[in-house]
Amino acid sequence: MTLHIRTPLIESRPLSLAADCTVWLKLEALQPCGSFKLRGVAHACEFHHARGAKRFVSSSGGNAGLAVAYVGRKLGVPVTVVVPETTTVRAQELLRLEHAEVIVHGQSWQEANALALSLMGDDAAFIHPFDDPLLWEGHASLVDEVAEAGIKPDAVVLSVGGGGLLSGVVQGLQRNGWADVPILAVETHGAASLHAAIEAGELVTLERLDTIATTLGAKQVAEHAFRCTQQHPVQSLLVSDRQALEACERFLLDHRLLVEPACAAALAVAYEASALASYRNVLVVVCGGATATLAQIQAWRAALEA
Template sequence: MPLHINTPLIESRPLSAVAERSVWLKMDALQPCGSFKIRGVGHACETHHRHGATHFVSSSGGNAGLAVAYAGRQLGIPVTVVVPKTTSERAKELLNLEGAEVIVHGDSWQEANELALTLMSPEKAFIHPFNDPLLWSGHASLIDEVAQAGQKPDVIVLSVGGGGLLCGIVEGLQRNGWHDVPVIAVETEGAASFHAAVVAGKPVELERIESIATSLGAKRICDQAFQYTNTHQIDSVVVTDQAALDACERFLFDHRVLVEPACGAALSLAYNHHSLVPYRKVLIVACGGATATLAQIRQWIVQP
């Protein structure tokens, strides 16, 4: 059995009403560790475990690190997660709850990642947060489940950070023969590395991340995500932090599920229904966010 679950696929009456079209949700916020990340991370961890890995190392204080910690606990494999100083106490609490060793280092993910790589040895497996074909293959299972349910959408809306979910969704569309289903990749202003790559015609690195949607805070999109723009229709949309935060609050009211601003970015397209005009049946990936708290989201709204 895989480490992820087959999450609910539901038609949202509240979002359909406000967007004036049929809006479906793939509820990956309900995964055991709170986000879609367990799909790819679980697949990668199981693969490395079969190949003899006896320890997992990660460099994420967010959803990816939590997924590695969860996978390690389920497989009986020790896990070390290196997190930057900016990691919230809530995230560290959840990592400890999963039994992971937590090392705090550096002011950014890049610095934490550099230390994590020095911890590697032949018996250890490094689980990258987003740039690994094993992850993409695991994330593609989300589309497999939608196909098995017989609910082909006109378009798929998702949030993009480093590009792992985007790569997985496109891989899933292509392996299910849904080459004609476009993707809308949503980012927040100040964390739009995919949009910057589309404009530049190649992956480029942002100078800094200036968005509260820190889960979207990869300074550079992975190469495969950009390369898919040559073989699949992927439209880039950038929204404000405020739009993402408003969507989080409205989604909590509408569906009683709390998600992080990174997920709110994708949901905001339904609440504002721009970019959705050509499509009648929309699928939004409610990717989740285990470290989100209502208090933090309300604090950001009051003091962005």
């Protein structure tokens, strides 16, 4: 029995009308801890637990850490999560609800990650939020479920932060014989490390992050994710914070499901008819996110408008 659930795959009438094509939603926001992260994290944690790990340590802006905390509670293994100072109070509360030890450190994920690595001991397993083959293997299962449903999309739309989801979806597409299905990889302008790498032809470290989509906040995308763009058809797209926030509110109205701006970056592309004009059948990964509240999203919107 797996710790993640088989999530619904539904046709979205509102998005299909907006995009002028058939839009399918893989509702990863309905995972028990609120995001797709559970697929890969559970796979990694169970792997290390079977080999004797007595403690899990992770670094995360929220969702990956929440997945580690959830799995740790289910397996009876203590968890320490180091989060950067940009992590929302809501995210920290959710981590503590899962009985995780929460340490707040640094202005960026990179600083939090460095501290997390220093906390490792012989009995601990480090669970990376996005850069680990075990994670990609677990994330790939969401494509397996789409294939089992008998629906082959013309394109897949997903959000990119560190690149774990992108890496897993590429693996899933390729192992299901769908190497011809392109991915539309979406970032916000203020956290576009994959876009910068593609433009430069090599990994780029952003000087700073400037986005309300904090869970996309990796200054450098994983090397494997960048290599995926060279081995699989991947188109990099950028949206504004405003577009992501508008997509949050519109998706809540259309599907009664609240997602984070990081997830809504992909939805923002789907709400723009021109972006999907050349496709007939599109899969959007609703990656989820449990750490934002409606009040916070509305406050961000008000601040941008001011």
